[in-house]
Amino acid sequence: MIDPVLVTGGTGKTGRRVAARLAAAGIDARVGTRSPQEPQHRRFDWGDLSCADAFNGCTAAWLVAPTDRADHLAVMQPMLEQAMARGVRRFVLLSSSLFGPQSPLMGEVHAWLAGHAEDWAILRPSWFMQNFTEGAHGDTIRNEGAIYSATGSGRVAFIDADDIAAAAVAALTAGKAMNADVILTGPKALSYDNIAALVSERAGRTIRHVAMEPEALSARLNALGIPPEYVDALVQLDLVIRGGAEDRTTAGVMDMTGRPPRSFRAFVTANKDMLG
Structure with a gap:
């Protein structure tokens, strides 16, 4: 069982839906947010390494890049290294249908995870x-x-953000590592x-x-x-x-969740x- 899970961007469009679906499945979902207000919240800011403690005890993480800057890998890599050092082994990144591993922004994080994490998945949804x-x-x-x-x-x-969240939970709870990216539409x-x-x-x-x-x-x-x-x-x-x-359309949602988008x-x- 992948449990607990840190959901970064945990109060955003996808994060709050991922956290809710994990909780409904009986999985300990810890919500990473800059402004924690609930017991399950953990203070989290990609640019503040003191927030790496939010990963303590977690075995998996849903990764949402910061929306207030464009140097995603530069700010995320140190935190991801801290997460690995704390025992997180599964990483699922929210990227975009437009960004492959050779692209800027989330694409650079995609490439880094593929080269450094043992257990990873990249979800690349179209527009919400x-x-x-x-x-x-x-x-x-x-x-x-x-x-x-x-x-x-x-x-x-x-694509509906609820379908993205369903695919995210499928990736986070899969029986084996995906080590792949999936375009969701x-x-x-x-x-x-x-x-x-x-x-x-x-x-x-x-x-x-x-x-x-x-x-x-x-x-x-x-x-x-x-x-x-x-x-x-x-x-x-x-x-x-x-x-x-x-x-374009893909079968990504169906393949990951067993139901159509x-x-x-x-x-x-x-x-x-x-x-x-």
């Missing part, structure tokens, strides 16, 4: 369905009846026009997809006070979608109260 309820698109849907993007007609097989690739139509149907009002050119989207995001380097990254990601890099239609039906 929750972006339209809990994220920035959710805000503009509720407040402006619009979704803004520079994705054009590019399509994405959006929803069941169907959709354009943002498709998304707007489905959200409109469930919200009971018209939601527009405002298709923007990169310069216009940059101007909009800059006006919102988003840091320029982050604006550039967001626009580039939209252009990656426009170019077709995310227009949730459809976007089912997701918005279950979450229509969050659409305003």
Whole structure:
């Protein structure tokens, strides 16, 4: 049995779902967070090595890279080495469908784990369905009846964070080491026009997809006070979608959990109260 498990990013979109699923399975899930408030919480900050004590007694960890910096390997490697020294043997990393082991950001962590950990798995989900309820698109849907993007007609097989969490728990509790990466997607690739139509149907009002050119989207995001380097990254990601890099589906969720991933239609039906 892999127990206990430290869930880093334990109060975030995936972390809180992973922790809940582990607890429901009777596994001791310790929630790593910068602001511990509950008995199961452990203070955790990738940039503070004094937080390595959060790994004490744990045999596995769910790894979510810090979201406030881009030098992921530089800040995560010292902590991962501390985790290994404390007896953690299984590491499951949340990465992205866009980042393989030769890529920057989480890709560098992926490559390091593959070369240094005896028991590892990398989950590479596509874009989250929750972006339209809990994220920035959710805000503009509720407040402006619009979704803004520079994705054009590019399509994405959006995935429910609950399906990511189910795959994470499967990886964390597997009988043997996976030592592999898995791309996770929803069941169907959709354009943002498709998304707007489905959200409109469930919200009971018209939601527009405002298709923007990169310069216009940059101007909009800059006006919102988003840091320029982050604006550039967001626009580039939209252009990656426009170019077709995310227009794919995989059997990853089915292979890991034994059930198909949730459809976007089912997701918005279950979450229509969050659409305003």
